[in-house]
Amino acid sequence: xxxxxxxxxxxxxxxxxxxxxxxxxxxxxxxxxxxxxxxxxxxxxxxxxxxxxxxxxxxxxxxxxxxxxxxxxxxxxxxxxxxxxxxxxxxxxxxxxxxxxxxxxxxxxxxxxxxxxxxxxxxxxxxxxxxxxxxxxxxxxxxxxxxxxxxxxxxxxxxxxxxxxxxxxxxxxxxxxxxxxxxxxxxxxxxxxxxxxxxxxxxxxxxxxxxxxxxxxxxxxxxxxxxxxxxxxxxxxxxxxxxxxxxxxxxxxxxxxxxxxxxxxxxxxxxxxxxxxxxxxxxxxxxxxxxxxxxxxxxxx
Numbered sequence: 001x002x003x004x005x006x007x008x009x010x011x012x013x014x015x016x017x018x019x020x021x022x023x024x025x026x027x028x029x030x031x032x033x034x035x036x037x038x039x040x041x042x043x044x045x046x047x048x049x050x051x052x053x054x055x056x057x058x059x060x061x062x063x064x065x066x067x068x069x070x071x072x073x074x075x076x077x078x079x080x081x082x083x084x085x086x087x088x089x090x091x092x093x094x095x096x097x098x099x100x101x102x103x104x105x106x107x108x109x110x111x112x113x114x115x116x117x118x119x120x121x122x123x124x125x126x127x128x129x130x131x132x133x134x135x136x137x138x139x140x141x142x143x144x145x146x147x148x149x150x151x152x153x154x155x156x157x158x159x160x161x162x163x164x165x166x167x168x169x170x171x172x173x174x175x176x177x178x179x180x181x182x183x184x185x186x187x188x189x190x191x192x193x194x195x196x197x198x199x200x201x202x203x204x205x206x207x208x209x210x211x212x213x214x215x216x217x218x219x220x221x222x223x224x225x226x227x228x229x230x231x232x233x234x235x236x237x238x239x240x241x242x243x244x245x246x247x248x249x250x251x252x253x254x255x256x257x258x259x260x261x262x263x264x265x266x267x268x269x270x271x272x273x274x275x276x277x278x279x280x281x282x283x284x285x286x287x288x289x290x291x292x293x294x295x296x297x298x299x300x301x
Contacts, residue, residue: 002046003136003217004113007033008103009064009120010079013056019063023274025123025284027291028299032123032272035287037068038300039126040116043133047073049110050120051103054078067301079106085227088234091241099244100214101226101233108223114140117247118215123283124150125269126295132217135265140219144260147251148217149177151264154186154193155207157271161278163187163196167212167248169264177255177262180212180248210264212248213271225254 016022022031037048048068052060057076065074081098082090083106097103104117114136118124128150139146151169158164164187167180185196186205193205229250237243254260270290272283290296 001113001137001140002044003133004047004049004111004115005037005040005045006049006051006104006107006111006115006117007036007120008051008100008117008214009033009060010051010053010097010103012060012120013053015121019056019059022063023280025272025280025287026296026300027288030287030300031064032283033064033120034067034300035123035296036118036120036129037072038296039124039129040133041072042126043129044137045072045116045129045133047075047113049075049077049107049115051077051079051106054080071301075110077107077110079103084234085231088231088238091239094241096242096244098230100247101245101250102230104218104247105223105226105230108220108226112220114217114219116215116217119213121274122213122215123270123272123287124213124215125267125271127269128215128265128267131265131267132215135263136217136219139263142261144258145219145221146261146263147219147222148263148265149212149251150215150269151210151266152213152271153207153266153268154205154209154211156268157211157213157273158186158188158193158207159275159279160188160282161276164275167214169210169212171210171264175264175266177251177264179252179255182248210266213273214247216247216251217265221260222250225259226250229253 135148163185165184170178193207233245
């Protein structure tokens with residue numbers, strides 16, 4: 001069984017001001033997606049599915065997707081604001097995407113095998129892909145279903161240039177997720193960290209906490225739960241222009257209801273992300289170091 005890699009890329013065009021402006025971080029012009037697919041193929045993934053907006057598909061294929069077609073089967077699905085279940089209709093003036101849960105749900109007719117879901121613009125590290133792939137192969141038949149997530153050391157995910165938001169994970173003694181606490185405005189504090197709330201009160205953190213970076217392993221049994229929860233979300237939030245249907249919220253409800261178990265796969269793999277423009281040189285340097293160590297070749301695809 002070869003799992004599928006599901007890459008959430010619907011926001012790429014808007015975030016980067018057009019796909020032509022995607023920032024290279026590798027020595028031969030590689031972007032972060034290149035490293036994700038390279039690592040997934042080494043871990044035994046057998047297909048790549050990109051979640052994109054229909055309007056950017058032609059440009060996305062040219063700039064990104066076509067480079068991989070000779071190495072792995074590639075498919076595309078669209079995440080559009082108008083993709084709503086009956087009887088819901090798109091509210092006038094809605095511009096904000098419906099969220100990561102809605103993005104994954106868009107792939108339900110294409111993904112029929114266990115899959116990893118992750119962000120297009122985060123660098124997750126080779127070891128994390130191997131952990132997810134191994135878990136999916138070993139636990140595909142468990143009942144209730146067992147999903148997984150890569151759990152990163154918080155200190156490895158902080159920025160030198162400002163605060164970040166992270167989902168801090170609480171696990172039981174067997175390493176299964178109890179809940180994710182969405183924590184905003186986390187910043188470095190010497191060798192530790194702290195979070196600052198809206199009133200300016202600071203909560204100390206050790207920086208050794210486990211953070212979710214939106215790298216998940218699922219089976220297709222997730223999709224009926226996504227559909228049901230999305231309908232409930234719309235019933236409550238259809239007229240809220242800022243409300244988003246987040247994947248961690250879906251997972252949390254599944255855990256609380258006993259519908260699934262989620263194993264936290266702790267990883268020491270490097271995580272890189274460009275939260276602030278000042279982060280890019282650090283990401284480029286981090287990739288360069290991995291190339292110099294022989295983890296990656298000078299040119300990927």
